[in-house]
Amino acid sequence: MALRSLDNALPMAMERPKKVAKVAALPPAAKSPATAQFPRDVRTNNENTPSPAPPMDQSVEYVASVDLKPLSDPDARMAVLLDELSSKDWTQVCEALNDLRRMALHHSSLLVPILVNVTEVIVRSMKSPRSALCKTSIMASADIFHCFGHLLLFTTEKNSFGQLLLQLLLKASQDKRFVCDEAEKALETMAVSVSPLSLLKELQSYVCHANLRVRAKAAVAMSKCVSKMGIEVMRGFGLSTLLQIAAELLSDRLPEAREAARTIINSIYREFSNDSNIKDDDESAAAESWQNFCASNLPPIAAQSVAKIVSLSFICSLAST
Template sequence: MALRPIDNALPITAERPKKQAKISVPPPKEKPNFGVNDENNVPMPPPITADSSIDYIPSENLKPFPDPDLKIQGLVGGLESKDWLKVCESLNDARQLALFHSDILLPDLEKVMMVIAKAMKNPRSALCKTSIMASSDIFKAFGEKLLEPGISNVFDNLLLQLLLKASQDKKFVCEEADRTLKTMVESMSPLLLLHKLRAYVGHFNLRVRAKAAVSISNCVSKMDLEGMKEFGLAELIQTAANLLNDKLPEAREAARSIVISSYEALVENEEEKQEYWQSFCQSNLPAIHAQAIVKIVSS
C-alpha cells in the first residue's frame, strides 16, 4: 500500500560533519649521540675548530732534521696539497729546512716562496699565520739573496702580501705580519730594501702606505749618510714630506722618524746643522713642505 505524502512537511537535510583541521607536528629533533653505541644511531665525532689542530712553533723551538735530503723530496708535493693541514705541516718543514739546511732548500726556494705568498691569501687564518711565520724564517736564512734578479719578482709578491696582512683586522695575523716585516728589515741591506719599499708609499690602501712607511723608517734608521746619499737624500725627504700629510698617525710618525734620522746623519757639526738643513729642505721641497720638515727638527 503506497504512503501518501504529508502536506506542508519541510524537507529534512542531514548536516555533514565538519572536517577537523590537520595539525602537522614536527618530529622531535634528535640530539647527536656522541660516543654511544646504538644500532639505530650512527655516532658523530665532536666538532673541532681548525686552529686547534695547528701548532704555531716559534723559530727558536725548531730543530734540524736527522735526514734533510729525505724531507726535501716530498716538500713541494706537500706544499701543493689540497689538504690545508698538510700545507701547514709542509710550511713548518720549509721553516726547518731554511734555518738549518738552507743549501738543500735553495734549489726549491722560488717555488716555496710562491706557495707562501699564495697561502697568505687563504681565508683560513691558521694557514695564513703559518705562511707568515715561514716567510720570517726564510728572511732570516737567505737575507739579501731574495733580492737577486732570479728571485726578486717572487719577493715582490711576498712583500705585498705581508703589507696587506699587516693592514688587516685580524689581530693575531696582523701582529705576526708586523713582526715579520721587522725581521725582513733586520735581515737585509736597507739600501736594497728601500728600492722595493718606496713603490708602496703611494699605494691606494692607506694602511698599506702606513706599513710601508714604518718599514722605510726602520731601514733609514740603520743607514749612515753615505747609504742615504746613495739612495737619494732628497728623495727620502720628499717621501717623508708626502707622508706627513697622510691620514693615518702611523704613517705620519714614520715620516717624522725618517726626517730625524736624515737630519742627524746629514751634518756632524751642531752649529752648522740647522742652517744647512734649512737650506737643503728649501732647495728640494716646495716652501710649505720645507717649512713643515724644518719644524720637526727645530722643535
C-alpha cells in the same frame, strides 16, 4: 513535518566534524610508544644532535721559531718538500711549511738552490682563504727573511720578492688581528734582515700605493729600515729623494703613515748632522745647514713642516734630559 525536521537536523550534524578535527590533531602523540621501541640514540631528534663539525683551523699548531728543532734526515725531507708544499690538502701544506722553517733555521744550505720556488710557494699560501695556512706561511716568510735576508734579493727573481712584499703589506693591512700581527712581525724582520738599499727601492713604490693601509704599512717598514742606515747608504738611495718621500707622507690621511714620516725625517737629520761635522754646541749652525738642505729640495711649505719636526724633536730631547 517529520521530513522537514530531519532536514533541519542535517546542518547540526555537519558541524560536528569541525569539533572532531580539533581532537583529531592529537594522534601524532600516539607515535611516542612506537619510538620507545628504538634505542636511545636513534630516538633522539636530529635537531637536538649537532652534526659533526668540519676540521677547524685550530688543529694547526703555530710553532715559534725558537721551538723548531732540526730534522733527523734533512736530505730525505728535502726530496719531498716541494711536492708537499704544492699539495691540495692545506693541513699537509702547513706541516710542510713548518718543515721548511726547520730547513731554513737548521739546514739553510739545502734551501739556497730553491729559494725562488720557496718564495713562490709562500706567496701562494698567503693568498689562501684559510687563515691558519695564511698565518703559517707568514711565519715561514719571517724565518726566510731572518736566514736569507742578506742574499734574498740576489738569489730570487725581483718580481717574486715584490709579490712576497705586497702580500705581507696586504695581510698587515687586514682586519684579522692574529694574521695582521704576524704580518707586522714579518715586516719588522724583513726591515732589519734584507739589504737596506735594495729594500728601500722595493718599498718606494708602495709608499705611494692607492690603498692607504698598504701605504701606511710600507711607510712604517721604510722608517724601520732608514733608522738603521748610515749616511752613505742614504746617499746611495738619495738623501733628497728620501726627504721628499717623508715630506709627502707628512700629509697622509693615516696617523701611522705620518708618524713613520716623522721617524724618517729624524733619522735623516741625525745622519745629516753627523756627516756635516756640526758640533753639539753649535746648534744654530746645524739648524741653518738643515734648513738650507730642506729649502733646496722641498717646496716652501713642506720645508717649514720638516724643519718644525726637527725642532720639536730637539726640544723633546732636551726636556727628557
